[in-house]
Amino acid sequence: MLKMDTFAMGVTVPVHLVLLSLVIGSSQGCYCEHYPWGPWSACSQTCNFGTQTRHRKIRMDEYYSQNFCDQLCTKQESRTCNQQTCPINCQLGDFGPWSECDPCVKKQFRTRALLRPSQFGGQACTEPLVDSRPCFPAKLCNIVEVDCKNKFRCESGRCISKTLECNGENDCGDNSDERNCRRKKTVCNRKYESIPGESRGEVLGNSFNGGQCTTVKRNETRKLYRVPANLEAVSFQVTDEEDDVTSDFYKDLTPLSDSASGSSSSTRSGKRSSGIPFLFSKKTRVQVTSSSSLKKAIKASHEKNSNFIRVHKVISVANFTMKESDLQLSDVFLKALNHLPLEYNYALYSRIFDDFGTHYYTSGKMGGSYDILYQYSSEELQNSGLSVEESTECVRTETTKRVLFWKKKKVSTRCTTNRMTVTHEGSILESAERSVSLVKGGRSEYAAALAWEKKGAFPGHTVFTDWLESTKDNPVVIDFEVSPIVDLVRNVPCAVTKRRHLRRALREYVGRFDPCQCAPCPNNARPVLSGTECLCLCPAGTYGTDCETRAPGYTSVAVDGRWGCWSEWSPCDASFKRRRTRECNNPSPMNGGKPCEGQQEEEEDCYISVFTDRGAPCMNDDEAKREENVLIGEPESGCSRPDSPEYGFIRNEKNQYAVGEEVEIACVSGHSLIGYQYLRCLPDQTWTQQHIECQPSVCLRPPISDSVTISPFKQQYNIGETMKLSCQAGFIVTGQTKHYSEDICVLHAVSEQNVTKPSCQYSAEMCLGVQSFHFLHAGPCHGNSNLDWAIERAKLSTNSLKKVPCGYDTCYDWEECQAWLPPQVKDSEESHYFSGLLFIASITAKLYPAEGPYADKGDSLPLAFEQPNLTLGHGPTGSRAAHFSTDLDTSLLTQPIFITNTGCCTSAESRSVPSEGHGYYHLFTIDLSSSIKQNYAFTFCHPTKFQLLKPTDNSEKADDWKVEQLLPERLRKTEKVWAVVNKLSNFHTVLNNHQLLTLGEGKAISYAPLY
Structure with a gap:
C-alpha cells in the first residue's frame, strides 16, 4: 500500500483514500436511502408463487437532480410471495341413479366417484361414496343352494362331512351340526390352545379342525397347540440373531414407496383400503410399515431437508404353510359371500376387499419385525464428516449395542466423536430429529414405545425386551406368499358368477387408489394417494408441506414423467381380447427427466355374451354338465340343433326344434354374415339347405415381437x-x-x-x-x-x-349393386339394353292459364294442363347430348305432378357422341304434389335399336342431335315394364299395385294411378 507523510498532521494516510475523497467531493454521488421505500404491495396470487412490488418515494428536489439519483437509484423492487402450492379441495361426483332393488339383500344402492382427491392442504372429503336404502324387490332371489350330495348341510349353507356331526365341536360355525344330538363323541381328550396370531378380518376358518386332533409343541414353553385343518405344516422356532440386523440409507422416502405392493414371490398383490401401499424390505421381503406410519414419516420429511436411516431386524417364532385345496372359509367370510347379489354391484362387492383385504396368506413366517426409521437433517449429516456408509454403519452398531444389548459389539470412535454427535453425548441415534416406529407384531403399547421424539427419553434395551417377549404370544405374519382371495370363492352358492363379479370389482377397486388422480407435486416430488388425500414424497434436497422448498445447492430442474389414469376397457373384439391405454402426461418428462416405467397398454382375455340380458345366472362350480353338452337321442319329430358356421352362433339355441321353427344365425364381432340368416326345420327332420358364412369384415392386429x-x-x-x-x-x-x-x-x-x-x-x-x-x-x-x-x-x-x-x-334408388349395366346382349344381335333412370333434359310447356318456357336446370313446374310437351334426354358428360321427344299423358292423375330438370347422365358404353346401336342411362324424377314426394326408378330391360340424325345445317351443338326412334315398334303396344319403386310409409299400397307402368298405344307413356 502506498503511503505519504502529511507534515502538518504528522500522520500517515493511504493514497487511495485521499483520491476517493477528492472524487466524492467533486461528484457529490447520490445517497439513495435519502428516498425511503414505500410498503410492499399485496401479493399477486394467494398461492403458486405470486409476486410483490414496492416503489421508492422520490422527491424531485435539487439534491435528486444534481447527484444523478435518477440514474443511480433503483426505483422499484419485486420479490416472490405465497410460494406454497394452491390447495386442491376434495371433490366427489354426484350420486348415480339408484340400482334395481336387489332381491337377495332387499336394498338399492347408488355410488359416486372420487373426482379429485384433496391435495396441498385442501379440504378433505368426509361424505360417503356409497348410499343405500331398503326397497321391495320385483324379482326373486335366484341364489341356488349348493348341492351337498352325501354331506351334511349346515344352516349357513356350508357342506361338511357327516362324520363331523355331534362331535362336540362347532364345525359348521353356526353350531347347527351339534343340535338334536342324542349322543356326542369326543375328538380330543383335552382342550388345546389355538396357535397364536392375528384373527381380525380373517378369511380362512382356522378354528375348523376337521374332526382331527393334531397338535404341535413349542419348545421354549413346552405348550401344545392344536393345528387347524387348513394348515399343511407348522413349526415353532425362535430366531433372534445378531447378524440379521441391517441398516439402509435413504436420501428420501421414494425407495420405500417403490418397494411396495407385496412380497416378490406372490403372483399378485393388492392394496389396503387406505390407499397406502405395503412396504417391504428388498432384502428380506418383510412388511415394514402401515398406512399411519408411512403417513407420519412423509409429514416429518416436510419439515426440513432430510435423509433417513432405517434399522430393521426380524424375529421369527413360527413357520407355516397352508393347504393348496379344500380350504375351509371363516364363518364371517362365508356369510359375506352368501349375501352378495347375483347382479353386479360395485358397492357390495368392493366391501369384501374393505373387510377382508385382497389376498390371503399361503405360507410365511410369524413373529415380529423391529423396524425403526431415523430422520436426520441433511445439512448436519453432510457437515458431520461421516460418509453415507459410515453414518449408516454407526446407526446399526449403536442400535445393536444400546438397544439389542449385544455387549460384544464395538462402536467406532468416528461414530461418537464427529461434529454431529458431540452435542448429543456421542450418540448418533439421539442426533436424529426423530424416529418413526415401523414395528410389527407384539403388544401395541410396546411397539409404540420403541419410537422416539427429540428431547424425550431414548428407548433402551428394557423397552425392546418387553416388546420381544410379547411377540411370542402376539405374532404377526412378517414374511409371506399370498394369493387372491377370489380364488377361495368355491363351493358357495353361485360361485362362478360371484368370482366373475369379484374380479371385476377388484380391478375397479385398485383403480380407485391409483395416484394418477393426484396433481403433479413441486420439485419432482412423488405423489401418493392416501384414501381421498394426495401426499407428496419429497426428493432429497427439498422439503416443505408439499416439497416446495429447495435446500441450498439443489439446482435440479428435471421432471420425471408419471402415468395418467388408465382409459376404460375397450369392447371385447373378435379375438376375445380387450385393451386399455394410458398416457405419460401427469406430468410429461421434461428437462432430462426419466420417462414413465411400465406398459402403455394392457390386454386381457374377455368373452362376448350372445344372449339378451335376462339377469345374472346362478352358476355353481359343480355344473360340469350343461344343457348344450347333454347327449340326447334323435327326436321323434322336428330337428336337432344345427351346426353354426365358423365364427358364428345361434341366437335362439336349444337342443330340439319343432317342424317349421326357425333358428337365427349371427356372427361374432368383426365378421359379416353372407347369406340368409334364418334356417327352417323341415318335416323330414332336416334344415333348409343354403350357404351361410361368417366372413371377416376387419383385420385383427397381427402378432409382433416386443421390439x-x-x-x-x-x-x-x-x-x-x-x-x-x-x-x-x-x-x-x-x-x-x-x-x-x-x-x-x-x-x-x-x-x-x-x-x-x-x-x-x-x-x-x-x-x-x-x-x-x-x-x-x-x-x-x-x-x-x-x-x-x-x-x-x-x-x-x-x-x-x-x-x-x-x-x-x-347404391341408390335407381341402382342395383353389381348391376351398373344390365347383362349385355351380344353385338351380333344388333340390340342393346336401356337401363337406369329417365331424366328431363329440357321442358317446354304451357301453364294454365299462363304460358311460357321453363328449361333451367333445377327448376320445377306444375303440369296441370292437357298434353304437356316434354323433351326427355340423356348424353355423355363433356360431349353432345342426344334428345328425344314424347308426350306425357296426365289425364289419369288426380292431382298435378311436378317435374324437375335434373341435368344429364352418361352413357356407360361411350364417352363421346353416341353412335348407332349404343344404349344410354336415363333419369326421370316425379314429385307428387308439394306435400307428398316420391321418386320412381324405371329400368327398361328390352332390346332396342335407334338412330342418331345429324342436323341438316351440320351444327355441332349438343341440342341439335336428335333421336329418330326411342322405342321399337313392338313396345308401343300396351306392355308391362319392370319398375323399381321406393316409397314413403304413407304409400305402402304402392307395392301391391302391379300395374306400375304401362306403355300405351302410340307414343304416349301412360302412368297408372297410384293412390
Whole structure:
C-alpha cells in the first residue's frame, strides 16, 4: 500500500483514500436511502408463487437532480410471495341413479366417484361414496343352494362331512351340526390352545379342525397347540440373531414407496383400503410399515431437508404353510359371500376387499419385525464428516449395542466423536430429529414405545425386551406368499358368477387408489394417494408441506414423467381380447427427466355374451354338465340343433326344434354374415339347405415381437388399411414395413372436384358417417371426365331412400349393386339394353292459364294442363347430348305432378357422341304434389335399336342431335315394364299395385294411378 507523510498532521494516510475523497467531493454521488421505500404491495396470487412490488418515494428536489439519483437509484423492487402450492379441495361426483332393488339383500344402492382427491392442504372429503336404502324387490332371489350330495348341510349353507356331526365341536360355525344330538363323541381328550396370531378380518376358518386332533409343541414353553385343518405344516422356532440386523440409507422416502405392493414371490398383490401401499424390505421381503406410519414419516420429511436411516431386524417364532385345496372359509367370510347379489354391484362387492383385504396368506413366517426409521437433517449429516456408509454403519452398531444389548459389539470412535454427535453425548441415534416406529407384531403399547421424539427419553434395551417377549404370544405374519382371495370363492352358492363379479370389482377397486388422480407435486416430488388425500414424497434436497422448498445447492430442474389414469376397457373384439391405454402426461418428462416405467397398454382375455340380458345366472362350480353338452337321442319329430358356421352362433339355441321353427344365425364381432340368416326345420327332420358364412369384415392386429412398434396402434383395421412397422432403438428393419391400400378417385361434394384418396382413408370416413366424398372409380383420378354426372348423382343421393353399400360405392334408388349395366346382349344381335333412370333434359310447356318456357336446370313446374310437351334426354358428360321427344299423358292423375330438370347422365358404353346401336342411362324424377314426394326408378330391360340424325345445317351443338326412334315398334303396344319403386310409409299400397307402368298405344307413356 502506498503511503505519504502529511507534515502538518504528522500522520500517515493511504493514497487511495485521499483520491476517493477528492472524487466524492467533486461528484457529490447520490445517497439513495435519502428516498425511503414505500410498503410492499399485496401479493399477486394467494398461492403458486405470486409476486410483490414496492416503489421508492422520490422527491424531485435539487439534491435528486444534481447527484444523478435518477440514474443511480433503483426505483422499484419485486420479490416472490405465497410460494406454497394452491390447495386442491376434495371433490366427489354426484350420486348415480339408484340400482334395481336387489332381491337377495332387499336394498338399492347408488355410488359416486372420487373426482379429485384433496391435495396441498385442501379440504378433505368426509361424505360417503356409497348410499343405500331398503326397497321391495320385483324379482326373486335366484341364489341356488349348493348341492351337498352325501354331506351334511349346515344352516349357513356350508357342506361338511357327516362324520363331523355331534362331535362336540362347532364345525359348521353356526353350531347347527351339534343340535338334536342324542349322543356326542369326543375328538380330543383335552382342550388345546389355538396357535397364536392375528384373527381380525380373517378369511380362512382356522378354528375348523376337521374332526382331527393334531397338535404341535413349542419348545421354549413346552405348550401344545392344536393345528387347524387348513394348515399343511407348522413349526415353532425362535430366531433372534445378531447378524440379521441391517441398516439402509435413504436420501428420501421414494425407495420405500417403490418397494411396495407385496412380497416378490406372490403372483399378485393388492392394496389396503387406505390407499397406502405395503412396504417391504428388498432384502428380506418383510412388511415394514402401515398406512399411519408411512403417513407420519412423509409429514416429518416436510419439515426440513432430510435423509433417513432405517434399522430393521426380524424375529421369527413360527413357520407355516397352508393347504393348496379344500380350504375351509371363516364363518364371517362365508356369510359375506352368501349375501352378495347375483347382479353386479360395485358397492357390495368392493366391501369384501374393505373387510377382508385382497389376498390371503399361503405360507410365511410369524413373529415380529423391529423396524425403526431415523430422520436426520441433511445439512448436519453432510457437515458431520461421516460418509453415507459410515453414518449408516454407526446407526446399526449403536442400535445393536444400546438397544439389542449385544455387549460384544464395538462402536467406532468416528461414530461418537464427529461434529454431529458431540452435542448429543456421542450418540448418533439421539442426533436424529426423530424416529418413526415401523414395528410389527407384539403388544401395541410396546411397539409404540420403541419410537422416539427429540428431547424425550431414548428407548433402551428394557423397552425392546418387553416388546420381544410379547411377540411370542402376539405374532404377526412378517414374511409371506399370498394369493387372491377370489380364488377361495368355491363351493358357495353361485360361485362362478360371484368370482366373475369379484374380479371385476377388484380391478375397479385398485383403480380407485391409483395416484394418477393426484396433481403433479413441486420439485419432482412423488405423489401418493392416501384414501381421498394426495401426499407428496419429497426428493432429497427439498422439503416443505408439499416439497416446495429447495435446500441450498439443489439446482435440479428435471421432471420425471408419471402415468395418467388408465382409459376404460375397450369392447371385447373378435379375438376375445380387450385393451386399455394410458398416457405419460401427469406430468410429461421434461428437462432430462426419466420417462414413465411400465406398459402403455394392457390386454386381457374377455368373452362376448350372445344372449339378451335376462339377469345374472346362478352358476355353481359343480355344473360340469350343461344343457348344450347333454347327449340326447334323435327326436321323434322336428330337428336337432344345427351346426353354426365358423365364427358364428345361434341366437335362439336349444337342443330340439319343432317342424317349421326357425333358428337365427349371427356372427361374432368383426365378421359379416353372407347369406340368409334364418334356417327352417323341415318335416323330414332336416334344415333348409343354403350357404351361410361368417366372413371377416376387419383385420385383427397381427402378432409382433416386443421390439416392433405398430403405427397406428389399434384393435382392428379395415380391409385395405395401411399400418407401419418400426423398430426400437438398437434394432434395424428387415422385410416389408408397409401394407398399402389402393388409390381410388372420389368426388368432393362441397368443392365439386375429383380427388385421389387411399381406399382405407375413404372407407374409414364412410364408417364414421362422413358423406362429403362419393366414389367415382378405382385407381387415381385422370382429368375431369364424367364429373358432371357424378355431381348430379351426389345431389340426387341426398333424397334417395335406398342407400346400400356396394364395394367402395353406395347404391341408390335407381341402382342395383353389381348391376351398373344390365347383362349385355351380344353385338351380333344388333340390340342393346336401356337401363337406369329417365331424366328431363329440357321442358317446354304451357301453364294454365299462363304460358311460357321453363328449361333451367333445377327448376320445377306444375303440369296441370292437357298434353304437356316434354323433351326427355340423356348424353355423355363433356360431349353432345342426344334428345328425344314424347308426350306425357296426365289425364289419369288426380292431382298435378311436378317435374324437375335434373341435368344429364352418361352413357356407360361411350364417352363421346353416341353412335348407332349404343344404349344410354336415363333419369326421370316425379314429385307428387308439394306435400307428398316420391321418386320412381324405371329400368327398361328390352332390346332396342335407334338412330342418331345429324342436323341438316351440320351444327355441332349438343341440342341439335336428335333421336329418330326411342322405342321399337313392338313396345308401343300396351306392355308391362319392370319398375323399381321406393316409397314413403304413407304409400305402402304402392307395392301391391302391379300395374306400375304401362306403355300405351302410340307414343304416349301412360302412368297408372297410384293412390
